[in-house]
Each structure stands twice: as structure tokens, then as C-alpha cells.
Amino acid sequence: MSSDVRFTDFKSDKQPTWCPGCGDFGTMNGMMKALAETGNDPDNTFVVAGIGCSGKIGTYMHSYALHGVHGRALPLATGVKMARPDIEVMAAGGDGDGYSIGAGHFVHAVRRNVDMSYVVMDNRIYGLTKGQASPTSRSDFETSTTPEGPKQPPVNPLALALASGASFIAQSFASDALRHQEIVKEAIEHDGFGFVNVFSPCVTFNDVDTYDYFRDNLVDLQEEEDHDPTDYESAKEVILDSDKEYQGVMYQDENSVPYHEQHGVTENMSDIPDGAPDDAMDLVREFY
Amino acid sequence: MAEDLNWAVGGEAGDGIDSTGKIFAQALSRAGRHVFTSKDFASRIRGGYTAYKIRTSVDDIQSVVDRLDILVALTQRTIDENLDELHEGSAVIYDGERSWEAEIPDDITAVDVPLKSLAEDAGGAIMRNIVALGAACEITGFDVEYLDEALEKRFGGKGSKIVENNKEAARLGQEYVQENYDLDHLGYNLETTDNDYVLLNGNEAIGMGAIAAGCRFYAGYPITPATSIMEYLTERIEDYGGHVVQAEDELSAINMALGGARAGARAMTATSGAGIDLMTETFGLVATSETPLVITDVQRSGPSTGMPTKQEQGDLNMALYGGHGEVPRFVIAPTTITECFWKTIEAFNIAEKYQTPVFLVSDLAMSVTEQTFPPEAFDMDEVEIDRGKLVDEDEVDEWLDAQGRFRAHAATEDGVSPRAIPGTTDAAHMTTGLEHDELGRRTEEEDERVQQVDKRNRKVETAKNEEDWDYREFGDADADNLIISWGSNEGALVEALGYLEEDGIDVRVISVPYIFPRPDLTEEIEAADEAIVVECNANGQFADVIEHDVLTRVKRINKYTGVRFKADELAEEITNKIAEEVPAQ
Numbered sequence: 099m100s101s102d103v104r105f106t107d108f109k110s111d112k113q114p115t116w117c118p119g120c121g122d123f124g125t126m127n128g129m130m131k132a133l134a135e136t137g138n139d140p141d142n143t144f145v146v147a148g149i150g151c152s153g154k155i156g157t158y159m160h161s162y163a164l165h166g167v168h169g170r171a172l173p174l175a176t177g178v179k180m181a182r183p184d185i186e187v188m189a190a191g192g193d194g195d196g197y198s199i200g201a202g203h204f205v206h207a208v209r210r211n212v213d214m215s216y217v218v219m220d221n222r223i224y225g226l227t228k229g230q231a232s233p234t235s236r237s238d239f240e241t242s243t244t245p246e247g248p249k250q251p252p253v254n255p256l257a258l259a260l261a262s263g264a265s266f267i268a269q270s271f272a273s274d275a276l277r278h279q280e281i282v283k284e285a286i287e288h289d290g291f292g293f294v295n296v297f298s299p300c301v302t303f304n305d306v307d308t309y310d311y312f313r314d315n316l317v318d319l320q321e322e323e324d325h326d327p328t329d330y331e332s333a334k335e336v337i338l339d340s341d342k343e344y345q346g347v348m349y350q351d352e353n354s355v356p357y358h359e360q361h362g363v364t365e366n367m368s369d370i371p372d373g374a375p376d377d378a379m380d381l382v383r384e385f386y
Numbered sequence: 387m388a389e390d391l392n393w394a395v396g397g398e399a400g401d402g403i404d405s406t407g408k409i410f411a412q413a414l415s416r417a418g419r420h421v422f423t424s425k426d427f428a429s430r431i432r433g434g435y436t437a438y439k440i441r442t443s444v445d446d447i448q449s450v451v452d453r454l455d456i457l458v459a460l461t462q463r464t465i466d467e468n469l470d471e472l473h474e475g476s477a478v479i480y481d482g483e484r485s486w487e488a489e490i491p492d493d494i495t496a497v498d499v500p501l502k503s504l505a506e507d508a509g510g511a512i513m514r515n516i517v518a519l520g521a522a523c524e525i526t527g528f529d530v531e532y533l534d535e536a537l538e539k540r541f542g543g544k545g546s547k548i549v550e551n552n553k554e555a556a557r558l559g560q561e562y563v564q565e566n567y568d569l570d571h572l573g574y575n576l577e578t579t580d581n582d583y584v585l586l587n588g589n590e591a592i593g594m595g596a597i598a599a600g601c602r603f604y605a606g607y608p609i610t611p612a613t614s615i616m617e618y619l620t621e622r623i624e625d626y627g628g629h630v631v632q633a634e635d636e637l638s639a640i641n642m643a644l645g646g647a648r649a650g651a652r653a654m655t656a657t658s659g660a661g662i663d664l665m666t667e668t669f670g671l672v673a674t675s676e677t678p679l680v681i682t683d684v685q686r687s688g689p690s691t692g693m694p695t696k697q698e699q700g701d702l703n704m705a706l707y708g709g710h711g712e713v714p715r716f717v718i719a720p721t722t723i724t725e726c727f728w729k730t731i732e733a734f735n736i737a738e739k740y741q742t743p744v745f746l747v748s749d750l751a752m753s754v755t756e757q758t759f760p761p762e763a764f765d766m767d768e769v770e771i772d773r774g775k776l777v778d779e780d781e782v783d784e785w786l787d788a789q790g791r792f793r794a795h796a797a798t799e800d801g802v803s804p805r806a807i808p809g810t811t812d813a814a815h816m817t818t819g820l821e822h823d824e825l826g827r828r829t830e831e832e833d834e835r836v837q838q839v840d841k842r843n844r845k846v847e848t849a850k851n852e853e854d855w856d857y858r859e860f861g862d863a864d865a866d867n868l869i870i871s872w873g874s875n876e877g878a879l880v881e882a883l884g885y886l887e888e889d890g891i892d893v894r895v896i897s898v899p900y901i902f903p904r905p906d907l908t909e910e911i912e913a914a915d916e917a918i919v920v921e922c923n924a925n926g927q928f929a930d931v932i933e934h935d936v937l938t939r940v941k942r943i944n945k946y947t948g949v950r951f952k953a954d955e956l957a958e959e960i961t962n963k964i965a966e967e968v969p970a971q
Contacts, residue, residue, distance in 0.1 A: 110816075111789070112827060140814040144649065156816045157827055162808040164648050165818035166641065167671050173605075173638035177645020177653070178808070180629055181603045185649065185808045206634040365627035368650025368807050370600030374769035375626055381594050382764045385584035386416075 105134040108143070110160040116151060121298030121309075124272035125219050126155055129188065132282035133161075138186045146175040148191025148200065151226045152219035152298070155190050169200030172207040172216065179214050181367040183358050186286070187214040194224050197233040197253045204255075208262040208291055213356035215285040215292040218255065219272075221300035222307045229303035239306060255295050256337040256348060265290040265354035267333065268347040271312050272298040277320075277345060284347055290354040297343070312343060319346025328352050389443060391526060391576060392453050394468065395515065396437030397460025399427065405540065406458075406515040407438025408756065410522065411585060412536035414442045415758045417529065418579030422877075423756040424450045424950070426467070427695050435463045444577050448722070448757075448877030449953035455574065456525060458518040462486050475572055479521050481514065497521065497567060504558040509551035516552050520559025527575035530560050584761050588726040588752030588874075591764075592682060593618030595730030596654055598769045601680070602628030603653040605642035607635055610694045611753040612656045612684040636664035640681065644672055647679045648817075650776075650807030652734050656682035658750075659694060662704060669709035669743060671819040673842065676795060676803060678737035678744075678774070680730070685749040685873075687948050696948025697751040699873050702927040705745045706902055714842045716740070716849065717901035719747040721858060721876040724763045726752060729899060731769055736853065739774035740845045741805060747901065749922070751950035752874040777804045782813045791815070793824045797837045801844030850903045857905045858897040865892035867964055868914035870907065870940070872898045872928045874950065875920050881953030882960060891961060901928075908936045918943055918963050922950065941966065 108130035116122050133143055140161040147156035149168035156163035166174045175189035196204050196218045207216070224230040231244040234255065238247035259267045266288040270278040278296065285292025297312050319325045319336065326332045333349030358364060395406050404425070411421045419442045426437040441450055454471035457464065458479045465478060465488065472478070474493040482488065482498035490496040499521045501514035508517070516537070523530045537552045563569070593615050596604070604623065606616040620630040633639035639655045646653035657665060662683045672679045685701045687693035705717045716736055720729040726748060733744040777785065785793050785804040792813040796803045806813030817826035823834045858876065861883045871879055876897040886893050894914070898904060911917045917940045919929035924946040933940055943959050945951055
């Protein structure tokens with residue numbers, strides 16, 4: 099790994115096709131900077147992307163990457179990390195990918211606590227399919243498939259993570275580049291599953307959860323003296339506070355033990371002998 | 387025909403039927419006798435009828451038959467369920483002190499042994515089945531010391547006291563029969579040999595093959611009858627630096643395995659029934675990302691939840707055609723338990739050589755059947771590993787484009803692209819389930835689309851030419867009657883040959899382990915007067931495929947009761963089918 103890795107090394111030569119002004123630009127820049135700052139380089143980094151606008155990130159970044167099936171980014175990333183504990187693994191996707199079709203995996207990836215980061219570009223809308231309600235859309239948000247609004251409360255992904263036994267829960271805003279980058283960096287450095295929900299506004303289909311809305315309403319936990327991310331109760335308070343939008347690290351379990359340490363998974367599993375293992379006949383003799 | 391003994395223990399689920407049967411099978415194996423077992427069981431933890439059946443002989447045996455000689459019956463239902471198979475030379479061991487009054491036909495020898503009381507004398511009622519095994523040893527003239535060895539293996543981990551109590555229980559059962567019955571007229575006297583055998587089932591063979599082949603990552607979700615592959619690997623794979631993870635569902639399991647494979651590990655998942663339906667979602671991604679992955683389907687009765695503990699070969703079409711779009715793949719169906727081992731190894735090699743999903747299609751019958759083999763049948767020195775076009779850092783250069791980008795999906799002549807795993811310097815690249823260019827980046831350009839579809843299909847053509855896709859053959863190669871089978875029916879067919887020969891019917895058996903690509907059987911079918919395809923499903927999925935290949939009609943023997951073919955039954959079916967005038971449709 100070279101020491102002079104720049105964040106632009108993580109950038110591919112493919113021009114993003116996101117709409118001008120899309121929050122995903124800022125989200126991706128922060129991810130690339132955080133990866134470079136944590137001493138990673140493209141050859142030892144694996145990015146797994148979901149489906150949706152956010153899923154295109156694997157194309158615009160440069161690293162080992164797999165753009166998978168809708169909703170399955172976390173299982174894919176889990177497999178990569180288990181086979182290769184030596185590789186930095188980052189999963190990225192959108193709110194539909196992570197909290198709707200992939201919600202079942204989210205719960206279990208969180209509690210499995212594999213040492214990886216998960217960045218969700220939450221724009222509270224389905225963008226790539228041109229503007230349908232997402233699991234984080236407001237209950238009165240009118241869309242082509244929900245003309246009167248979904249009439250159901252949005253999923254609180256942070257609360258879902260907390261209830262699932264998360265060891266790191268954070269939220270950031272794509273437009274607050276420096277803070278976003280710092281928060282993603284903390285997620286990467288966390289020993290375990292580093293989850294960041296990123297407010298990544300959709301300028302084309304969501305006229306409610308806009309840049310202006312977040313600028314006006316965002317509270318940075320860094321400036322809240324009462325908030326202690328290592329304190330579960332303190333985390334619970336901000337996560338369940340539906341009156342405000344927060345950014346910062348809500349919760350971090352200081353005693354987090356990642357999956358590979360719990361299970362003693364340390365080997366690079368790609369290294370195997372040219373034939374059966376030396377003592378493989380023992381496997382046969384077991385059946386005498 | 388081998389002189390065989392057919393033995394069974396039956397009762398309710400929860401009665402320890404399985405472990406009792408396994409102990410007796412182990413004892414017979416230790417005595418140098420061949421063993422072939424089968425199970426009647428239901429998908430429940432307690433209650434219902436369950437039985438463990440053993441066919442044993444000093445000769446090699448590969449099937450069950452419709453005959454039962456010794457039955458240990460813990461319930462009346464066990465007797466009722468097996469009445470058709472009992473005969474005048476049969477003996478039924480039961481406990482007359484128990485609350486049920488055994489109704490046993492007069493022509494069958496009833497051996498009333500106070501199993502529970504004698505077990506209590508030995509140290510606990512829990513050992514009543516072991517008392518029955520001791521009784522069975524006496525009736526069959528089988529040296530109880532072999533049973534001792536099996537008890538040591540089974541209970542050794544629980545301390546010498548437990549082992550000694552169990553041996554005592556066996557002795558009490560044996561002595562009770564010796565003192566109270568004269569059963570010499572039954573004429574059972576089990577020979578022993580000096581041969582060493584190992585005793586294992588198809589799922590264990592798949593698990594063992596996976597470790598031998600270098601599989602280090604397994605992700606799965608429990609489902610009957612595939613779970614025992616996961617359990618086998620869980621207990622052992624960490625000794626080899628690997629890991630098994632229990633996923634939250636099959637959608638996740640196959641994606642985890644795919645992630646592991648993408649990262650460079652030899653990875654596998656296994657499932658059955660509805661599990662393979664869920665995994666279908668990801669078949670296409672495995673194929674288009676060109677990731678080597680072994681997907682095992684241990685077939686059970688469908689559709690839907692079907693009969694989860696019953697046999698069927700109903701997933702052939704799913705394995706061949708499952709998934710939207712056109713998904714290149716290989717489909718391999720081992721035909722015996724040893725082949726479960728060897729074909730698993732082959733599946734990993736083919737997956738990596740051609741960077742394509744390989745479906746390893748087994749079935750319930752094979753997964754639960756315990757069978758004896760000489761240990762050389764699993765000679766680990768014979769295991770070869772071929773990792774295909776895995777490139778190291780020195781080879782990366784030749785696969786970079788003018789801008790220095792790694793061509794992970796390079797459209798090569800043989801269709802196989804170089805494969806660089808994470809950590810390989812200067813080879814970082816993406817891939818996607820979207821159609822992509824040589825660099826793995828999304829494209830909808832017509833030329834690139836055609837290039838990538840063609841190169842993926844070209845891999846299959848290359849494999850067709852470079853690998854052996856042979857069938858296995860038994861019986862008389864010049865016979866007029868040709869029987870074609872796939873999967874686990876081979877053993878019963880091979881034994882059926884003996885019965886047919888006695889009746890003067892010559893048969894050639896072709897057992898096909900390769901479903902795709904598969905051998906072309908045109909010449910073989912044209913050379914025969916009768917061609918009959920045998921399979922455990924109702925619609926004849928393999929027969930359809932063969933008819934399509936050869937453009938001719940074949941006759942069909944289909945069984946979909948949920949029970950595997952038996953040798954004697956199959957001989958009769960074949961005889962009848964040959965006599966049939968018109969091919970059945």
C-alpha cells in the first residue's frame with residue numbers, strides 16, 4: 099500500500115450521470131476522501147453497490163467493486179470481508195435498496211457486526227425509477243404511486259439499527275462536505291459495522307427534503323454538549339427524536355468486537371493448496 | 387445376487403431411531419460388511435413414524451429392496467408400515483412389557499424382549515434401543531464385539547461409564563434372546579471380513595469434497611435435506627482456515643457466497659426446495675459477473691413446501707433454465723455417494739476454469755443414505771486443483787488496456803477472461819449485473835452487448851470441447867434395451883440388472899452425471915430397440931431433454947411417491963415397460 103494515495107485515485111474516468119446537483123456527488127467525494135485518509139488504496143479496497151441511482155457509485159469510483167442485485171449489497175459485502183479480512187470493504191446503496199428490499203439484510207448485517215462500513219444515500223425517494231415513494235418518504239409525500247402520500251410512517255433507519263444491536267450509528271449531510279467526510283472516516287475506522295445514513299437530496303423528484311430543508315433544520319451533534327455517543331441512552335434520545343434532523347455520530351459501542359474476532363476468521367481464504375490439504379485423509383478416516 | 391440381510395429399527399421421531407440405526411450400521415461396517423441405509427422420516431421432531439433401514443452384505447450393494455428380515459419395532463405403526471416387506475423368515479423384536487400389544491402376523495417370528503426393564507438393569511431406560519441391538523446381534527449371529535466398537539465410537543466422548551453401560555445393555559439384550567428363544571431355524575448368520583470400510587452419506591461426501599477442493603467459505607440457510615452439508619462444514623472447515631456463516635435467508639446466503647468467491651475464495655452454498663427459488667434471483671449476477679460459484683441443490687419433493695423429507699428429482703428444469711434472461715451455467719448431478727465427493731471437486735475446478743456458476747444437483751435419497759466404501763474411494767492424493775486464469779501481479783500488465791485499466795471481461799478467444807482478485811496491484815476493477823464492457827462497466831452499446839453475450843457462451847463451448855462429459859455405463863453394451871438415468875437412481879439400476887439377467891433380459895444402463903453440457907446419446911438410442919428414461923419425478927424432465935437432443939420418443943419410468951427406486955421394483959417396472967407397445971407420452 100503506498101503512502102501517497104490521493105482521494106482522486108479512487109475516482110474512475112467515467113463521468114457520473116447523476117442529475118446536476120444530486121447529493122450523491124458530495125456523498126461519493128466524502129467516501130473517496132475518507133478511504134484515502136484511512137490509508138487505503140484502490141487495490142486493497144472493495145466497494146459493493148446496490149441498485150438505484152446510488153448503486154452507480156461502483157462505476158464512478160475506482161477500486162475492486164461489485165454492483166449487485168437490488169437489496170443484496172450487504173450480503174455481498176459480508177461475503178467479501180469474510181473471505182478477505184485483509185481487504186477494506188465498503189457497501190453503498192440507497193434508502194430503497196437498504197431499508198425496503200434489503201431491510202431484512204440490514205437488520206442482520208447490523209447485528210452480525212462485520213468490520214466494514216455501510217453508506218446509505220438517503221434521498222427519501224426512488225429516483226432512478228422516476229419518483230416513487232421510498233421507505234423513508236414522509237407519510238404525506240405525494241408521488242406517482244402514492245398520489246395522496248404513503249400514509250404510513252417512514253422507517254427510522256437509525257432506530258432500526260439501534261434495535262438490531264448496532265455498534266456504530268451515524269448520520270451526515272452530503273452538502274456538509276467536511277463533516278460528512280469525517281463521519282464516514284469514523285465509520286471506516288470503527289471496529290465493526292460502521293453505518294452512516296447520509297442525507298443526499300434528490301433535486302429532481304423530491305421537493306420537500308431539499309438542500310435548503312436540511313440546511314435549515316440540521317443539528318450537528320458535535321455541537322450538542324449533552325450528547326455522548328458512547329452512552330446508549332443518549333443515543334436513543336437523539337435517534338428517537340422525530341422533531342429534529344441530526345448529523346454526527348449518534349452511537350458508538352466502545353466495546354464492539356467485530357465478527358471476525360468473535361469467530362476467529364483471520365485467514366485470506368483465497369490461498370489454498372494445489373491439491374487436497376496435507377492431512378485430508380483424516381477426513382476420510384473419521385468415517386471408519 | 388448378494389446374500390443380504392435387511393434390518394430396520396422404527397418408532398416415533400424422538401425415539402432415537404436415527405442414532406440407533408447408525409450405531410448398528412457402524413457395527414456392520416466395522417465387521418467388514420457392506421451397508422446401504424435408507425430412512426423413512428417425517429418433518430417433525432417428535433411423534434409420527436420414522437425408521438432407519440439397513441441392507442447389509444459382504445458383497446457391494448447399492449440399493450434398497452422390498453424385503454425386511456429383522457425389524458426392531460418400538461411402535462405398532464412400525465409393524466403396520468412394514469407388513470408388506472416382512473416375510474415368513476422375518477423376526478420382529480418388540481417390548482411386550484410396554485403399553486401397546488403388538489399385533490404380529492402368525493407367520494412372522496415375534497421376539498418379545500423387555501427392552502426397557504433390561505435397559506434399566508444396565509443403568510437407564512434410555513438404552514432400550516441398545517438392548518434391542520444386542521438382541522438383533524443374537525438373532526443374526528453377529529458378534530456383539532463389533533457393536534461394542536460402534537458404541538465406543540458413538541459414546542466415547544461421553545465417558546467410559548456411559549460406554550460400559552451401553553455395552554452392558556447390549557449384552558443383556560443378547561443374553562435374553564439366547565436364553566429365551568431358539569431361532570436357529572431363521573438361519574441368519576452374518577459373516578464378517580477383514581475389509582476396512584468408511585460409512586458416510588452423500589451430504590458428508592459433498593462437504594468432504596468441498597474441503598478437499600479448497601472450499602473455504604460457505605454461506606447457507608438451514609433447510610432439509612441440505613442442512614447436513616452446512617453442519618459437516620461448520621464442524622471442520624475452520625481447521626483449514628475457512629468459515630461457515632448462517633445467513634438470514636437464501637437470498638443472503640447465495641450473495642454472501644458470491645461475495646466470498648469474488649474476493650477469491652472457493653465458495654459454496656447449498657439449499658433445497660424453496661431455497662433454490664430464492665437463490666434464482668442471483669443466478670444471473672453470478673453468471674454475468676463471471677464469478678466461480680458452486681451452488682448445491684439437494685432436491686426434495688416439491689412444488690412449494692411439498693414433502694420436505696421425501697425424495698424427488700424435480701429440479702432439473704430449474705437447474706437448467708432457472709433465472710430470467712439467458713444464464714450460462716454448468717449442471718452436474720452426482721450419481722453415487724463417492725461421486726458426490728468427486729463431482730464436488732470437479733464442480734469447483736470447472737467453476738474457476740470457466741468463471742461460471744456450477745449447479746451441483748444431488749437429492750434427498752443420496753443425502754440421507756449411509757453407505758460403506760473402501761477408504762481408497764476417497765483418495766485425497768488424486769485430488770487436483772485447477773484455478774483457471776487467476777492472474778498474479780506479474781501477469782496483470784498483459785491484460786491492461788491502453789489507459790492501464792484491467793480488462794476483467796476481456797473477450798478472449800476461448801471466452802475465458804483473466805481473473806484478478808482484490809489485493810492484486812493495478813488490477814482494481816468493477817463488475818456488475820448490468821451488461822458491461824470488457825472493463826466491467828455498464829454498457830448498452832449493441833456491439834459490446836453482443837461481444838459479452840458471445841464470450842460468455844463461448845466459455846461453455848470451450849468447456850464442451852475441453853472437458854469430459856461422459857456417461858457411466860453398466861450391463862451389456864450390446865443389449866437391445868437401453869435404460870437412461872440421471873442422479874441417484876444408478877445404484878438401484880445396477881442391482882436391477884442382476885434381477886433382469888435372471889429373467890433373461892439384457893439391458894444396457896447409461897447413468898448420466900452431466901446434465902449440462904451432457905453427452906449426446908443419439909447413437910446409443912438409435913442402436914437400441916427400446917430406450918427408457920428412469921427418473922424420480924412425474925413429468926420426465928430428463929426424458930424431455932433427451933427427446934429434444936435426439937429428436938425421437940423415449941419410454942419413461944417415473945416415480946413420484948417420495949420414495950427412491952428400489953432394485954427389485956425397478957427390475958419389474960423395466961420388464962413391464964419393455965413389453966409396452968407404444969411409447970408412453
